[in-house]
Amino acid sequence: MLALFLIAVGLTVPRVAGPHYPFARFHMFSQRWTTAPRLVVRDSSGGIDEVDAWAAWDCPEKVDLMRVDLCDDGSRHPEEAHKASDFINSRQRPLPAGTPVEVIRRLYSFPRPGGPPAVEDCVLLRCKASRRSGDGT
Amino acid sequence: MGLDARQLNLWRLGIAAWLALETVLMAAMTASEGGLYKSWLDAPGTIGAITTRPWLIWLIAAVALGGIVDFARRRDGLLGGIIYLVAMAVLDRGFAAAHGTFGLRFYFSGLLLLGWIVGRIAARVLGLDPRRSPAERLEVERFAATAALALFTTAYVNACASKLLAPDLTWHDADHLRLVILSRMMPEGTLSHALQAFLVSHPNAVRFLNVYTLIIEGGAPLLLLGPRIRMVWGTLLLSFHLGVYLSLQIFWGSAIYLVTLLGFPWHRLPWLSARLGPAPAPLTAAPAASRARPLLVFAPLALALLALWLVPIEPLRNPVDTNPADGSTGMQLGARTDRVGPLHAGLPMSAGWQVETLHVTHDAIYAELRAGNTRHVTMGMALASNPSYGSLRDIGDLAIWYQPTDTAPEDFAPAVDALAAFLQTLAPEGQSVAAALQSAAQADGFDIELLQGAP
Numbered sequence: 001m002l003a004l005f006l007i008a009v010g011l012t013v014p015r016v017a018g019p020h021y022p023f024a025r026f027h028m029f030s031q032r033w034t035t036a037p038r039l040v041v042r043d044s045s046g047g048i049d050e051v052d053a054w055a056a057w058d059c060p061e062k063v064d065l066m067r068v069d070l071c072d073d074g075s076r077h078p079e080e081a082h083k084a085s086d087f088i089n090s091r092q093r094p095l096p097a098g099t100p101v102e103v104i105r106r107l108y109s110f111p112r113p114g115g116p117p118a119v120e121d122c123v124l125l126r127c128k129a130s131r132r133s134g135d136g137t
Numbered sequence: 138m139g140l141d142a143r144q145l146n147l148w149r150l151g152i153a154a155w156l157a158l159e160t161v162l163m164a165a166m167t168a169s170e171g172g173l174y175k176s177w178l179d180a181p182g183t184i185g186a187i188t189t190r191p192w193l194i195w196l197i198a199a200v201a202l203g204g205i206v207d208f209a210r211r212r213d214g215l216l217g218g219i220i221y222l223v224a225m226a227v228l229d230r231g232f233a234a235a236h237g238t239f240g241l242r243f244y245f246s247g248l249l250l251l252g253w254i255v256g257r258i259a260a261r262v263l264g265l266d267p268r269r270s271p272a273e274r275l276e277v278e279r280f281a282a283t284a285a286l287a288l289f290t291t292a293y294v295n296a297c298a299s300k301l302l303a304p305d306l307t308w309h310d311a312d313h314l315r316l317v318i319l320s321r322m323m324p325e326g327t328l329s330h331a332l333q334a335f336l337v338s339h340p341n342a343v344r345f346l347n348v349y350t351l352i353i354e355g356g357a358p359l360l361l362l363g364p365r366i367r368m369v370w371g372t373l374l375l376s377f378h379l380g381v382y383l384s385l386q387i388f389w390g391s392a393i394y395l396v397t398l399l400g401f402p403w404h405r406l407p408w409l410s411a412r413l414g415p416a417p418a419p420l421t422a423a424p425a426a427s428r429a430r431p432l433l434v435f436a437p438l439a440l441a442l443l444a445l446w447l448v449p450i451e452p453l454r455n456p457v458d459t460n461p462a463d464g465s466t467g468m469q470l471g472a473r474t475d476r477v478g479p480l481h482a483g484l485p486m487s488a489g490w491q492v493e494t495l496h497v498t499h500d501a502i503y504a505e506l507r508a509g510n511t512r513h514v515t516m517g518m519a520l521a522s523n524p525s526y527g528s529l530r531d532i533g534d535l536a537i538w539y540q541p542t543d544t545a546p547e548d549f550a551p552a553v554d555a556l557a558a559f560l561q562t563l564a565p566e567g568q569s570v571a572a573a574l575q576s577a578a579q580a581d582g583f584d585i586e587l588l589q590g591a592p
Contacts, residue, residue, distance in 0.1 A: 002259050002280070003287035003361055005435035006252055008443050010291025011298065019239050021229035022222075022247025026292055027299030032313050036320035050324060108319040110312040114340040117319060 036108040039065065039084050041101050041129070042121070051084045051103065058095035059127035063088045065103065088127070098128030139364060143413035144404040145278045151398045152249050152285075153209035156221065157202055159243050159391065163225070164198035166240070167232045188231040197231075200224045208250070212274055213267035218254040222247065245292055245391045249285045256284025259435075286361055286399060292392070293357035293374070300351060308347045311340035321385050329383050336384060346380070353377045364402060371400020479563060486552035 014023040040048045057063075065081040084103070103125040108117045140148075168191035187193050201224035207217025225247060232240045257267075260280040267274035315337050323329040336343050354377070359370045374396045382388050404413055564573040 001435045001439070002256065002284055003358075005439040006255065006284050006287040007291055007294065007358060008439040010248065010288050011294060012443070014295060019241075021226040021239075022244040022251055024239065024241050024244050024292075024295070025299050026241060026244075026296040027303075028241075028296070029314070029317055030296075030299040030303040032303070032310070033316040033320075036316035038320050038322070053324070108316055110315065113310075113312055117315070117337065 034109065037080075038106045038108070039080050039124070040104060040106055042104050043099055043101050048106075051087055053131065054101065054129035055091060055132050056093060056095055056098070056130040057088045057091045057127055058098050058129070059088065059092060059125060063092075063103075063125060063127075065124055095128045095130055098130045100126070101129045102126050140279050140282055141404070142275050142278075143410055144402065145275070145282055146413045147404045147409070148282055148285075148399060149212070149253070149278070150209055152246060152253070152395070153205050155391070155394055155398075156205045156208075156246050156250060159246055160198050160201045160205065160221075160225065160228075163228055163232055163240055163243055164194050167228065168194045187227065194228065194231060197224050197228050201228065205250075208253075212278055213257070215254055215257055218250055218257075222251055222254070242389060242391050245289065245389075245395055248288045248292055249395065252285035252288030253281045255288070256281030259284065283361065287358070289395065289399070290357035290360055293354040297351050297354035297357075301355075308351060309344050311343035311347070314343050314347065315340065318384055323386065329386065332383050346384075350377060360399065367400050368402070371396050374400070479559070484559075486555040 010023065013020070014025045017023070019025070039051060041051055041054055042048055063085045065085045088103075102123050104121045104123050107120040107122070109120070110116075111118050167188060187197070201221050204217040204219070204221030204224060207214055208221060211217065225243070229240060229243065232243075257277055257280070260267075260277040263280075265273055265277050265280070267277040318333050318336055322333050336346070353370075353373050356370060357374065360367050375393065378389055378393050378396070404410055560570055564570045
């Protein structure tokens with residue numbers, strides 16, 4: 001009976017009082033997504049990779065992928081953008097022989113329920129990059 | 138639940154060790170982030186003061202560690218556990234202020250400790266005294282362990298209930314999870330990628346996983362039913378966590394450790410068993426709390442609490458309403474105020490919306506500061522723990538973001554339209570809206586200096 005009582009407490013407290021250690025609703029992913037954004041790097045052949053797959057970067061200026069005027073596609077993931085900006089800025093150096101790449105925000109959606117995903121790309125940034133930190137100079 | 142003394146020892150020590158580790162982790166994560174936002178965090182008062190002073194964070198952590206050592210050493214103590222919980226509750230507020238989100242991964246072990254302490258108290262209320270005899274002490278610990286496990290399972294049941302009660306989610310909606318997977322795709326050639334690609338292209342498999350997840354999470358209280366079922370359900374819970382890790386790259390280390398600890402009879406391993414104390418002697422005069430009393434005491438309370446689920450709590454779901462009691466708003470710390478320049482509580486929006494409380498805190502804001510960016514002010518309009526953000530409006534150099542809550546963005550849109558129009562009036566054509574808002578806010582004595590600078 002004590003167990004039942006505590007289960008009732010554990011279910012009711014976070015619902016009524018909000019998250020207070022150690023109570024929470026744990027409602028991760030319980031709000032419906034209609035689109036899914038993702039930051040990736042596209043090279044000249046159209047190949048897609050993670051930002052951290054490129055070890056050295058040469059961009060025109062300090063990178064700020066969180067700028068609100070970039071890709072106003074109704075979707076933004078600031079944490080991912082912040083991490084990518086930090087990653088690129090911390091690896092910036094001249095790469096005259098680097099590979100031209102684009103940092104893009106890829107937006108996934110499902111126009112038809114259960115169907116294949118639709119993909120929409122928006123270019124955030126054009127830089128040169130190298131997969132290995134020792135290359136490109 | 139048929140728990141013997143060695144198993145109870147293992148649980149108590151295993152939980153205490155994990156709590157100690159998490160205390161250090163939480164303190165380190167709070168101290169490393171908090172100092173970055175000193176000026177900003179002065180606003181929320183006590184919590185800000187704690188969060189921006191690493192020595193104070195570590196002092197609180199030391200108090201928590203002292204409490205957990207006491208819990209681990211004394212089988213009949215209450216104070217150590219209570220001190221730990223209070224200290225961690227304070228530390229958790231600081232963590233949230235520094236990170237913009239609560240450290241939910243630390244909550245699983247907190248639930249266990251709280252349940253353990255409540256169980257010890259309840260056993261005493263029901264007439265058991267751990268100081269009277271070893272047998273009675275064992276009975277108290279059984280009581281406590283059962284209570285701990287009960288509270289622990291509510292983390293899973295809450296996760297299940299949140300999905301079942303979500304207004305726009307259904308078990309047969311495969312696209313939601315497919316999108317989440319797509320946003321977290323791993324590089325080709327990895328096991329995760331293979332699984333992710335399979336799930337994205339097989340909606341029925343995703344539907345199965347939806348149902349599987351609900352059953353596993355919702356059935357977590359079965360852990361209470363005995364060692365065999367506990368092993369079965371523990372295995373199922375671990376399979377669920379493994380699946381989440383492989384498909385979404387989300388690793389709930391705390392939950393995995395605790396399910397592994399609690400779900401299986403490790404105390405029967407010979408090398409471990411010897412270290413956990415002598416084999417339990419049969420209880421010749423096994424004490425037991427009266428079975429009638431717990432029924433009388435707890436049944437009405439449990440029913441009263443569950444009855445609350447029948448009461449509609451709609452006001453708490455309003456995304457503009459950042460009432461601290463609102464479970465859907467997730468983050469409550471940072472600057473909470475009734476006025477930021479021209480924005481103030483009671484300001485009517487449209488379609489029945491009005492500003493309830495101004496609430497400005499967010500990882501993204503902190504990230505902007507850390508990156509040295511000063512071009513934009515970001516206002517989180519409706520905060521939730523789901524880190525998925527949509528930009529509803531960009532007004533010059535000011536952005537208003539919507540973060541998902543139980544209210545759909547389209548229902549909330551009229552309020553954002555009105556707010557955008559209102560903010561637009563602050564600055565003449567071509568001028569910085571953010572600067573105008575900042576200037577007006579400072580005139581009201583509210584310092585948002587660090588949020589942005591004039592472009």
